[in-house]
Amino acid sequence: MGKIGMTELILILSIALVIFGPSKLPAIGKSIGEAIGQFKSHANKLTEDVMTPADDVKKDEKKEN
Numbered sequence: 001m002g003k004i005g006m007t008e009l010i011l012i013l014s015i016a017l018v019i020f021g022p023s024k025l026p027a028i029g030k031s032i033g034e035a036i037g038q039f040k041s042h043a044n045k046l047t048e049d050v051m052t053p054a055d056d057v058k059k060d061e062k063k064e065n
Contacts, residue, residue, distance in 0.1 A: 016028075
């Protein structure tokens with residue numbers, strides 16, 4: 001259920017073309033791409049911020065043993 005096939009993708013793009021018109025689609029695509037890029041960047045930073053203290057705790061535990 002989670003996968004989009006070629007037919008569904010073509011249908012979605014056709015509907016978007018009819019609704020927004022050919023002049024707006026590149027701008028919309030750029031905006032969506034930038035939003036996804038920012039989301040990935042922030043998610044990676046959050047993961048790094050969470051994992052770094054956990055790694056420090058593990059190193060401290062090894063030093064104590």
